[in-house]
Amino acid sequence: MATISDVARKAQVSKSTVSRVLNGHSVREENRIKVMRAIKELGYSPNAQARSLTSGRTNVIGVMVPDMDGPFYGSILEGCQQTLWFHGFYMLVRSTHHEKGSEPNLVKLLWEKRVDGLIILTPREIKEKPMQEVLKELVSTNFPLVIADGDIDNVNVSGVWVDNFLGGYKATNHLLQLNHRRIAIILGPEDAPEAIRRLNGYKRALKESGVPVDENLIHVAGDYLAESVFRIFPDIMAAGPTAIFATSDELAYGVLEACKQHGINVPNDLSLIGYDDVPFAKMLTPKLTTIAQPLTALGQVAAGKIARIISGEEREIAKIILPTELVVRESTTSLKVSKEVAYSKTKV
Amino acid sequence: MATISDVARKAQVSKSTVSRVLNGHSVREENRIKVMRAIKELGYSPNAQARSLTSGRTNVIGVMVPDMDGPFYGSILEGCQQTLWFHGFYMLVRSTHHEKGSEPNLVKLLWEKRVDGLIILTPREIKEKPMQEVLKELVSTNFPLVIADGDIDNVNVSGVWVDNFLGGYKATNHLLQLNHRRIAIILGPEDAPEAIRRLNGYKRALKESGVPVDENLIHVAGDYLAESVFRIFPDIMAAGPTAIFATSDELAYGVLEACKQHGINVPNDLSLIGYDDVPFAKMLTPKLTTIAQPLTALGQVAAGKIARIISGEEREIAKIILPTELVVRESTTSLKVSKEVAYSKTKV
DNA sequence: TCATTTAAAGAAATCGTTTGCTGTTTATTA
């Protein structure tokens, strides 16, 4: 493989001149042509590692993500990738595969690989000490770091996330406007920041409508997986809800399956709203009403942010909150005042 | 950031000694301890770029993929990532986003980034000249390269893919065993290698059952997207099929939607089988019968292969074909001899 | 105890770039 010296020899100039041609510095036209020709003839391309060594930059951004095979993170990654590439960066991806306790180590490994910056997607262990320490260390060295889709209070770091409070509020409000009063909510992990915010949005919406919060309607699945719903489904229905707000589309799908098994018709017997608007939401029967998160945009904004931090355009730590949107489909319907009315209406 | 020289100074030994400690070469225990202590105190970690420069290795594998936001490639990438990490490699991902004409360039860019190897997922432009030339160039320089999920005839390169012929055969055979005789097939891109193989499997199955191939039952959507089905749906039904073999789950979903719009009941009026077994296949109503591709395994095998090529364990070019599996769910049912029988049965 | 072998440490070269400094050529101005 040809080196810069080979090119210099062939073009009969010094290495410096070749380097200057490569980097667009001023070089006499005559020499530029000679160098270009030599480069072409030798099929030369500069060694990125050697470049990194002198410049101190790798043009690689590390991205840490919980998984890539679900419906959720793919869109974010795609958004990241596009924008990173646009800014001239490559994307190094590491999925933790929800492995408990792996995050701090992986952050460190990625960092030591000397990436120019790090995007951490949904840090699950954000509340745990080792993770906080690693993050603080990164921040203290001024290492370009963006947390995406995960709020963080204790460490002052740049972040992008979606307005979970507003999402919870919008979802609940939608159901309230359809005359529902007994609205159950299914949370994923109990103490995750986004779960708490969605719950708060839910409570606020109820409060504004003068509906008291009933603790019996608040349920915790433990995670965002469909299977986790089955276990708690009897509990959920025992409280007699007319509508369910599942805080992820996966959970909503679990509810849908459980309803099928129990002969409950959605939306006629029970309204259901999800969260995320992942691709399969519109594929379900009934098509799922849900709160859309701007996933691709999330990735793009995170990537843009890190690019600006690296270029020095953005110096102060800033947090960006993206809006959510209600997407009404078929899984929610207005609560009829009495069963009779409901029946007559559906017959029309 | 501390360098090896800083460590050497602090430990009062030479750089060479520190390097030897780092790489596990023989060093007097006393010195090893001194060095380790210095490393710890300085928070030193070796500069990967400098290492790459001398060793000529980056420990990074480039992966090129058509997209990351669909349901398909995420699983493959996850498989890749796991296995690459296991072998000590980082994964650099670049999605082409189905951008026409971009592949050859991107391969080159990734290559010049000096990755230790390249995995190309589903090369769409594999039949086009620029792509073939780039691949030939890579092969001629003995650059570690694995093509995954894309067969390639003209260039002799290592590859992993799924048995598309067998998949097409199994799908068709399943429908034949359910007494279907008028089986339509919907292909994605007309001339893609995997499409041709699936079609051949379809034809072979028909032939073995003594059913003549009817060209009116063979349809081309142009791509694997659900929307593409709507356009050709009237054509498909005009040929009077009792079953449809959609060569991707996305296409099958499109068929399902079209059927709903036209009041056709799946599986009672029409049996439907998909291909891929992406996560949403089991979420559809009816749950989709399909041909499962071992997506995660595909990624793992590709990653394992490139690791072995790089380590020198695998010297000759080899192709691996993974099996497919029929997953029977609810979207296929046996063809009743007459409509009356069918109706009486559904009433039971 | 001394000569000889062996093991470990150090010096210096190397990997392929970029860049500051210095010297030379070209262009500009009076």
Added chain:
DNA sequence: TAATAAACAGCAAACGATTTCTTTAAATGA
């Protein structure tokens, strides 16, 4: 045309590791 400024080219020193070669110290054996 000469004096001066500006533009360009080349040398050599980084960048931070690894590794070969040499030197030094320790271990072995007679």
